[in-house]
Amino acid sequence: MxxxxxxxxxxxxxxxxxxxxxxxxxxxxxxxxxxxxxxxxxxxxxxxxxxxxxxxxxxxxxxxxxxxxxxxxxxxxxxxxxxxxxxxxxxxxxxxxxxxxxxxxxxxxxxxxxxxxxxxxxxxxxxxxxxxxxxxxxxxxxxxxxxxxxxxxxxxxxxxxxxxxxxxxxxxxxxxxxxxxxxxxxxxxxxxxxxxxxxxxxxxxxxxxxxxxxxxxxxxxxxxxFVARFTMAVNVFPGRTEVGPAGTSTFVVADARLLTRSTVEGPCWAAIRPDSIQLVATSSEAGPDNRFTGQISRIINKGSVVEVTVDLPPAMTCLLTRHGFDQLDLAVGRPVCLVVPPAAVHLFQD
Amino acid sequence: MSKHPGSQLRGKSRGGGQSLNWVFTLLGMLILLFILVPLFKMVFLSNKQALGQALLDPQTLSSIGLTIYAALIATAIGFVLGVPLAYLFARREFPGKGILEGLIDLPIVVPHSAAGIALLFVFGSNFLVGRGFKAVGIQFIDSLAGIVIAMLFVSVPILITSAKESFRKVDVRLEKVARTLGASPWQAFARVTFPLAWRSILAGSLMMWARGMSEFGAVIILAYHPTVAPILVYQRFETYGLAQAIPVAAIMIMISALVFIGVQTLLRRRDAGA
Missing domain, CATH: 3.40.50.300 (P-loop containing nucleotide triphosphate hydrolases)
Structure with missing residues (x-):
């Protein structure tokens, strides 16, 4: 050793x-x-x-x-x-x-x-x-x-x-x-x-x-x-967590409230990997299950994958395969819905 | 107006480039002629009979032999003492390094007669170092030892600078890898650093040798006798005139030219990675 x-x-x-x-x-x-x-x-x-x-x-x-x-x-x-x-x-x-x-x-x-x-x-x-x-x-x-x-x-x-x-x-x-x-x-x-x-x-x-x-x-x-950004988590936000009556934990950043399975309390950071976020091109309403609507503010073509940034706020970036992107027919300014699984919201105190 | 502004620009640039080439070539030719004409004239237009006589003249031959020998000793001393210093300059950081590197070059720029007087102050038999050497049978006034230290003083900066630059060109990571492979610092130096730097160091040594052979100012202060070639040229010129000085000077120029051709060949081989 x-x-x-x-x-x-x-x-x-x-x-x-x-x-x-x-x-x-x-x-x-x-x-x-x-x-x-x-x-x-x-x-x-x-x-x-x-x-x-x-x-x-x-x-x-x-x-x-x-x-x-x-x-x-x-x-x-x-x-x-x-x-x-x-x-x-x-x-x-x-x-x-x-x-x-x-x-x-x-x-x-x-x-x-x-x-x-x-x-x-x-x-x-x-x-x-x-x-x-x-x-x-x-x-x-x-x-x-x-x-x-x-x-x-x-x-x-x-x-x-x-x-x-x-x-x-x-x-x-x-x-x-x-x-x-x-x-x-x-x-x-x-x-x-x-x-x-x-x-x-x-x-x-x-x-x-x-x-x-x-x-x-x-x-x-x-x-x-530092590690979250270096490991390309991309969506890294400072905020705070609130614990609900049923023991559910919610991370609050700007106008968004994200359900999370993490148990960190108080002021903290959230890291959400872009490949964990699902983008839905329907006009679904925002809901309590981490569904958010917003407009696409940026699209970066990276060859086999496409990086799409949506202003919620905060601005959140997700990754789509080239095939998925082509099927959804996306463009800057178009309203879309993001779904963030609670397990993908990783909290930490820095 | 041209349909292709780019081609117009390229044409202008080519025209500008040509005028620059012409002007620079003309100016370069002037300085080349300034350097080469006196040297070539001395060698090729000197009286062949006088040149032949000079080559048979015992005093001339002994003087040239002494000059070559003394410069060789000076170069050998410069190599043994200067190359390690050059390595330290290239590889280590220490307080005052920048100042020392500057001071090392000082002998090149001070008037060489002044350098001779400075050496006389230290190595003269009235001074401590001179007395120390005298005690072991070495004295520097009018002796081979005096010629050697005068040559060493004015020419060793050339070798140190050349060796320093050649060590700097050797990637330090080669030494580091050699160490991790099991080489001691001495082995890393002997098997990696020196083999990669030797060509420039040898070129620097040849330059130092050639510079030592041509030294007049410092040598004449310390050792008018035995007579080295540059002093013999001066003596002949003063005593007998130009005609008697030319053959000795021409021989010295030919020796120096051979050294420089050798240096250039070595450096070209190094650059070609041979």
Whole structure:
């Protein structure tokens, strides 16, 4: 297990503050956050590249806080792979074991295993400058895995790839995680990538961990405005809850009263994912069961889905499939009805 | 009026571009001629017989040999002491770094005779450092050691700056990855950083060597004897006139030209990623 306790790292103009994390062996853990949130600094701190001001990093009961990077037994892959341009692919892959003074027979055996696993045999004699984006990632993964790291650190491994290559590399990384039982810490700014790949996720913002948990839990139940907005809940409102005589809970925002299954009381925030809201093109009246009428104020075509914003108030955004949108024949200014399931109204105090 | 205003604009832009090319080429040609004509004239139009005699003249050959040798020693010292400093400038942050980086270039801009006097103040046998060296048998007045420190002082900033820039061009993440793979800081430097920076460092070393060989002002203050080539050219000119000075000067120009061709070849190979 990788355990981080009360970690603080001070850099010029930036600090990581009071980081606490526990990452189980074999976990695929994703550290996700916007640009300049500190995710790469945290990854590099785990790798031993920044001096820790306070706190500890434990790797399987071993305090590695003050250890040099070369003694931590961690593998690192950067977004652009950081392959050594003066060495061939084979020399890049062998680098780790060579500097550790391992005999050539060991190096050859380990290299053969990884070359077979990643299917990069034809690349071995090539210069790294002659590789495609996907090939570079595979070589960087092989190089990092040569030393049998206890934890593999991936810094935006899919960030610089085209969509097709990204899909291939994503599958390759998941295959490696499954087949080798690796513990992986993956850094990304893309929440969809985080949910697609991560078993557990930590959302980081302004140098602090904002929320940690299983991917699905973070997706459904953000516990702060920052996380709700970052996880693309889109409909995030400050308001208050009122508890009715029958124990029903209602969230009040602007002119809207939303029934909810959440039990947070008093002033709080609501997050409603746009894909949870149903849009009905009939002139149904507003009702007590979270049905609201309003006019469409904005339509954004996103290809396979269409984002439709309706002024209730407040303005609420829902997602329609392209097919559903075409069938409803919607246009800006047209009155429509939104149905918000009470279970989709997630409340939290920030 | 044109049906296609865009094409008119493009036409104007092409016309403007051509006039800029012509003006800049003309101005560039002037400065090129200013630099090259005296050098070429000295080499190609000098008396071939005199040039041949100069190449056989023991004093000339000994002077050129001494110049090359002293500049090589200065470059070797500059390499051993300057390259580590350049690495620190490129990779580390420390208080006063900006000021130190500026001061390092100072020897290039101070009058070199003044640099010689400043060195005399420190390395002269009446001063502490000079006395210290004298105690172990090294003195700097009228000696090879004096020539070397004069050359070192005025030319080492060239090597430091070149090495610093070449280290900066090496992505620091390559070193970080090397460390996570098990390399110590020394191994990361030796196996990753230096192999990627060596070409520019070597080019900087050649430039430093060439600059050291051409030094006159600082050397003449510290060591009029033994006579290095630039001082020999001056002596010949003062004593015998232009005709006797030209052959030695022409040989020095040819050596410098060879060094610069070498530097340019190295840098082109680096840029081509060879």
């Amino acid at each position: 990788l355990k981080i306790e009360g970690l603080r790292v001070e850099l010029p103009g930036f600090a990581l503050q009071d980081i606490h994390l526990e990452i189980a062996n074999g976990d695929y853990f994703v550290l996700v956050g916007p640009s300049a949130s500190g995710k790469t600094v945290l990854l590099e701190t785990i790798a031993g590249m920044h001096r820790v001001s306070t706190g500890h990093i434990w790797l399987d009961q071993r305090d590695i806080t003050g250890l040099e990077p070369e003694r931590r037994q961690l593998g690192m892959v950067y977004q652009d792979c950081a392959l050594f341009p003066h060495l061939s692919v084979a020399e890049n892959i062998a680098f780790g074991l060579k500097v550790r003074g391992r005999p050539p027979s060991d190096i050859a055996r380990q290299q053969e295993r990884l070359v077979r696993l990643l299917d990069i045999g034809p690349l071995l004699a090539r210069r790294t400058t002659r590789l495609s984006g996907g090939e570079r990632q595979k070589v960087a993964l092989a190089r990092a895995l040569m030393t049998d790291p206890e934890v593999l650190l991936l810094d935006e491994p899919l960030g610089a790839l085209d969509p097709q290559t990204r899909e291939n590399v994503r599958e390759e990384i998941i295959k490696l995680h499954t087949e080798l039982g690796l513990t992986i810490i993956h850094v990304t700014h893309d929440f969809e990538e985080a949910v697609a790949m991560g078993q557990n996720i930590a959302v980081i913002g302004a140098g602090a961990i904002r929320q940690v948990g299983p991917a699905d839990e973070i997706f459904r139940h953000p516990d702060s405005e």
